[in-house]
Amino acid sequence: MVMRNPSLTLIVTTYNWPEALELCLKSILQQTIMPDEIIIADDGSTETTKNIITQYQQQFKVPLIHVWQEDTGFQLSKIRNKAIAKAKMEYIVQIDGDLVLEKHFIADHLSFNRTGAFVSGTRVQMSPQLSTKLVSENKIEVSVFSKGITNFSNGLRIPTLREFLAERYKSSNIMYVRGCNMAFWKADLVKVNGYNEAIVGWGREDSELAVRLSNSGIKKRILKFGAVTFHIYHPEAQRQQLNTNDAILKNAIANHTKTCKFGLSQYL
Template identity: 60%
Template sequence: MSKPASPSVSLIVSTYNWPEALNLCLLSIIQQKVLPDEVIIADDGSAIETKILIEKYQESFPVPLIHVWQEDDGFQLSRIRNKAITKASKDYIVQIDGDLILEKHFIKDHKVFSKKDSFVSGSRVIMNEELSKKLIRSNKINISLASKGLVNVFNGVRIPMLSRRMENYRQEDIYYLRGCNMAFWRNDLLKVNGYNEAFTGWGREDNEIGLRLIHSGIRKRIIKFSAIVFHIYHPEKTRAGLNINDQLMQNTAEEKLTYCEKGLNQYL
């Protein structure tokens, strides 16, 4: 039996007012062993410096680099991700944050791991403040597991042959998701109407969309030992609205919801 064809990939990169980190992220995308087919920057209201950076990269970027921007209206990650998803033209959407440095096999690993009727969440390696500042100052993305300043080194071990064996790891734990490293089939996102824009402020939007996908029959899979990312240090964002978001997520769980009213349909 022939192996299914590798999907075309839209890489969505969320960012907000941190062009120094986004610069390292874009450098790491360029150096991928397998490039995505397009990159879409989901910009939640950044100032002009981010626009200038993206325009500079657009002059020579190896694949289409699309900038989707919205006015700054507080933390509106669900909204800008939906707008970016509607601009995506490829079958498979890999989603990251702009404060990540991608290991050079990141896109290749996600393509190999992709499987119909499922969505994927990966993990991240945490870099401390000192290492993060050093990389930003030097404009370098050279990181190894021996680098001083990595907190959870185990998440950086890459052994692709083990990834399939670990795909059911913590499968029943909906809180075990990393929105900064996820992948979906575009048609599955359309089916559940994308992210729920009732979620504002930090937290739970990724868990909630995961619940709706699961309720729709889309299986959650975890990618370990592959698709590795390194997280650039920053202070934690405020969690002021988390109680409200927790209530929204609980409603999705109790009602077994598969669709949100305020989602992708606004932009299609």
């Protein structure tokens, strides 16, 4: 069932890339429908990021909140949980701070919401050259037709196809999610205890959460041809913890796990 006009928190994760975060904030300012609040989930950035956020707090007509934790390495699950705990709205859209949002991004997520479901969107990859150009010029003029765009279809908005694909596209793989572009009901995240903080370092925190949500009866819906995002290129993160994180994910699948020990409840 569609929930008409739910209140919405936009959570933006970031770590020491204020130039990209500024482009992301600029694209949020241009949304056709604004979120009710924005929370920057900051995994230990320096003062430069804080200054950017302070600057943009003057430009937004909705709260722009900075949730920061000390830099103790890659702790994405932890900072997301802290931001989720802080969220006051019933529906949460989660993105990474290295995305430029198409202007209908929030509107598309709002219209796609369903009770008893969570959402994973997609992203358009930008080449290093196009990414460097946008960052150096501090501009967000990018579209699916820009030179340097890959996976073209992820940049298209086709509302008539969204519902048809929602539970068909990649439906057999519950682990297929994009943590950089997801949406949840806050109550559902509380139910499964949010992100599993046993997962540290890069990888699998989003898939493991998706598995626990699914095990709890919450359906995955893929938002294809809507909520378009353009990803600013950067080198891939180091993956020293991936084998450990894979083991946690496989355990959640094998044991039909619905919750986690170290999660969101620590901050509620």
